[in-house]
Amino acid sequence: MLQKFQNHLNKNLPFLKGKKLLLAVSGGIDSMVLVELLHHLKFDISVAHCNFNLRGDESDGDTEFVKSTCEKYSIKFYVKHFETKEYANLHKLSIQVAARQLRYDWFNELLEKKGFDYLLTAHHLDDSVETFLINFTRGTGLEGLTGIPQQNEKIVRPLLIFTREDIEEYSKENNIEWREDSSNASDKYLRNKLRHKVIPILKELNPGFSDSFLQTLENLQQSESMVDDASRIVYHEVVQDSDNEKRINLSELMMLPNYQAYLYQWLKPFRFTAWKDIYDLVSAQSGRQVFSEEYRLLKDRDTLILAKKNELKLEVYPVYEDVENLNVPLKISVCNKSDFRLDDKRCIFADKDTLKFPLEFRKWEEGDYFYPFGMTGKKKLSKYFKDEKFSLIDKENTWLLCSDNEVVWVVGKRADRRFSVNETTRNIIKIELK
Amino acid sequence: MLQKFQNHLNKNLPFLKGKKLLLAVSGGIDSMVLVELLHHLKFDISVAHCNFNLRGDESDGDTEFVKSTCEKYSIKFYVKHFETKEYANLHKLSIQVAARQLRYDWFNELLEKKGFDYLLTAHHLDDSVETFLINFTRGTGLEGLTGIPQQNEKIVRPLLIFTREDIEEYSKENNIEWREDSSNASDKYLRNKLRHKVIPILKELNPGFSDSFLQTLENLQQSESMVDDASRIVYHEVVQDSDNEKRINLSELMMLPNYQAYLYQWLKPFRFTAWKDIYDLVSAQSGRQVFSEEYRLLKDRDTLILAKKNELKLEVYPVYEDVENLNVPLKISVCNKSDFRLDDKRCIFADKDTLKFPLEFRKWEEGDYFYPFGMTGKKKLSKYFKDEKFSLIDKENTWLLCSDNEVVWVVGKRADRRFSVNETTRNIIKIELK
Known part of the structure; x- marks a missing residue:
């Protein structure tokens, strides 16, 4: 296994060479074999061990065991104790999800603070087979059948091509010690049934099952990459x-x-x-x-x-003449006739003396109407939206500026003629979208 | 099940209504239930039954049983007896493959001769699960995990959404008789192991397994269709x-x-x-x-x-002046100087008196050389190909027309100047690609 492992690292994971590696180690057979292999190959490794305080003395025994192994090999050892049950209760999580959150939060913290390049975990091929079968049993799609990924970002799983038997054999041959892992995974029942009842039959029916499975995974990953291609190409067209x-x-x-x-x-x-x-x-x-x-x-x-999602609260924001208007994307300024323009949808000019401050800035409501500038008569907002072919989202994103509950401006769209500037206007204000 | 079957036909297989249907019936529970269902729903059905003569009296008993059921229901009954073992030996096939060939050859013959619109088989969901698991066990790709297709061309499988339990239950409730099927499939051992040892565990772990599996199949079929899309799109580009x-x-x-x-x-x-x-x-x-x-x-x-693949036999075909030249794509005709052109690669004009008939039409060989028209000196064919940037396939597809083993024409490419028309030429012939 050592030789195959070394070849695998050289061929498929060459970027690990010379990097600062953090190993997630429970003390079970998989992670202890991983420690042994990488130590033997003189990689720059440190060990992170979680004590979830879920199994009392047993948890502490695991911690002691991993610690002493690290001391023996002069490997830097990090440990953290978690109050897993309390955290799970507090955040209303299952023990399993809580443990995962706590674990990965801490690992990420270590990666960042201690300058590790990668986190290595000891998942192996049978974990991948089990994950495949769990997903298959529950119902899934292609993404559920492509196995545990060898790498996502900073997490690397160098044992993924090895079977449980490979690992057991290596641990026997090299007298590697480990502690029985009584994991508390919520899918333990499912996983154990598949591990002990289903997978042995598959391996009996095809003695080369593990290699076939690796090839199947690769084929499915290739197909998945083509699904991604099709998705992206058609997306850009449609x-x-x-x-x-x-x-x-x-x-x-x-x-x-x-x-x-x-x-x-x-x-x-x-x-x-x-x-x-x-x-x-x-x-x-x-x-x-x-x-x-x-x-x-x-x-x-x-x-x-x-x-x-838009939160459709029908709120009214006041708009003052002379103070900063919070939460309202409008700017109000006094101006004179020479500034007066009509061709800009982002602003209106109004006869200040026709307005009653504070104005109101609100979403439109069913029943609203206004007197569109440049037209005779009045018009329902709903009719206006229809004529202008507004989509539902356009409508919902429409704001009104009102004075005494009369529409002054369909903001950014159309002014109301009742408040517009005319020959008798003495004071003009400009209201514009910020 | 009857109601669900009827809904399924209406919704997913509406095209079967009013069509002439041929049912493949072994006499086993699946096919007998299919006969019963379609008879009950008054479809226009006939039955085709194969007797492979592999199990002596038992085979004949099956035939008698299916025949009498058809008589009871006044269903048209077709039967054919096959000498399966002899056919398998003769064609060096496994019994399973031989039986399949014989069966589908006959079914296709019936479809055509008797004017049936569709052939219906009784494959059900557990067949699909088993096929999935067989392929998975052996190693496969996405195409091996999308289940048995509901339809390919004229073959339709209307029971594919039903489980073995559905079918067993319906047969009990309706007292449907059937004969135990002791099939001789070569994957019987594999299939039985999966059927009796693996699938029950999957169904125990997920009581809704069958529905989940149907959904999984649909998801995977969708993914497969996207793989096909990507394949086609990129193909056209590359x-x-x-x-x-x-x-x-x-x-x-x-x-x-x-x-x-x-x-x-x-x-x-x-x-x-x-x-x-x-x-x-x-x-x-x-x-x-x-x-x-x-x-x-x-x-x-x-x-x-x-x-x-090109069969690279170095054959020489004779080319006669005045008879039809079989197997050679050349036409030879006498012509006068006014027909003489140089600009057509598909023909040459040669001085007939310099040629020795029959000419030879053959593939080029290493060492061949010629005197290219329009050049001084001679040139190796291999050099000529290199200068003209011929691919290996271009080279292999190159034919020579020779006279007394001298190259007259690199056919379709370049003439040899030694045989070309000049001021002393009395008799011109035109040699052209047919």
Whole structure:
């Protein structure tokens, strides 16, 4: 195994050479073999050990054991004790999730503060097989069948190509000591059933199972990379992407027989879960929406618009003449007739004496109307929006500037003629978007 | 199950309604339940039953049983007896492959001759789970994990969303009779192990396993469709496709970090298997090749050329003056000076009296030389090819027309000046590519 490990490091993980490595070590067989291998190959390693205080004396025994091994080898040893149960209760987490959070928070802290280049963990091929089968049993997609990644960013798993048998054999041959790992993983029952009942049968049916599985993983990872390519290429053709929102052109999207696959790929990162609702949305009426925790997807005519959820509180902000107006993106200044312009949507000029301060800055409401500048008569805002082909999101993002509850300005869009400058105006003010 | 089956047919297989359907029926529980369901729903069905003569009386008992059921229901019954073992021996096939060939040959014959629209088989969800696990155990790629297809062309599998338990339950409730199927599939051992030892554990770990699995299959099929999209899109960018060959532009291909995935997708249909050799080929010397049964992939400078294998037999075909020249794409005609042109690569004009018939039409050989028209001196063919930047395939596809073993024409490329028309020529012949 040592030779194979060395070749594997040279060929697939050459960047580890000469780097400062932190090993996550529980004291179980996998991590103790990893310590032994890297120590033997004279890598620059330190050890980080978590004591989660979940198994009393046993936890402390693990800590003592890892510590003494490190002393024997003169390896720098870091240990931290966690009040895992208390943390889990406090944050309403399962013990498993709590332990993971605590562990990785601390590891990241060590990486940063002590200047380590990589964190190494001792996951091996059978962990990957188990993860594959757990996901498969529960139901998954391609992303759940591509195994544990060999590397994500600073975390590297150099034992991933080795089986549990490889590791057990090496530990026997080299008299490596380790402590039985009575892990508290919540999927322990599932994992043990698969480990002891299912995987042995697969290995019996195909004695070369581990190699086949490695090849399967590689094939699936290749396919996954092609899925990513297709997703990206089609995205650029079908989606208009701006800072605040993404607009998916439905008539283009629906030309793809597998458009659902694309929607899934694009929307997955925004943590949507109601996939059936999303697939129905493409043929739903304008105005229908589907929500994730932070985002929403809105059907608007020939488009699906993805945007952050708006909190539709109908708040009114006061707008004063002569003080800084907090939370309102408007600037008010006195000016004279020579400054007067009409061609800028970002500002209006109003007859100051027709206004009653403080003005109000608020979202529009059903029933609002105004007297559009340049027109005779009055018009409902809803009618105006329709004529101007505003989308639902456009409408919701529309603010009004009002005086005594009369619309002075559909902000950034259209002024009201009742407050506009005329020949009798004595005092002009300019109101502009900051 | 009847209700669910009816809904499934209406929703997912509406095209079966009113069509002429042929059912493949062994007499086992799955196919007997399918007969019962479709008969009950008044579909227009006939039954095709194969007797492979592999289990003596038992096979004949199956045939009798299916026949009598069809008689009871007034369903048209087709049966064929096969000498499976003899066929297998004759064609050097396993019994399993032989039975499959015989079966589908006959089914296709029936479809065509009797005007059936579809062939229906009784594969169900557990067959799909087993196929998934068999492929997974042996090692596979995405294509091996997408389950048995619900339809390929004329073959439809309407029970694929039902589990073995669904089918067993329905057969009990409706007193459906069936014969124990002692199939002779060569993967029987594998399949039974998975069926009895592995799948029950997966179902115990997740009571909703069957539904999860259906969803997993759908997800993987979606991913597969995106892989196909990426493959097609990138192919059009990187591959120059003509009738005889495909040229993969390596400098463009190698810009993709996952270029191996694309090579795999593109070359798989040509039955290549030596993938490692193929991946090495991209950085190999010009002239290196990898073969499949019918094709070869040739590294030629910045290109991988895919073409049919050429049988490099160095044959010489005689070319006569006045008879039809079989197997040779040349036409010879007498002509006068007014027809004489130089600007057509597809023909030459030669001084007939300098030629010795029959001419020879053959592939070039190392050591061949000629006296290029329009040049002084002679030139080796190999030098000429190099100067003209011929690829290996271009060279191999080059034919020579010779007279008394002297090159008259590098066919379609360049004439030899020794046989060319000059002021003393009395008889001109035109030799052209047909």
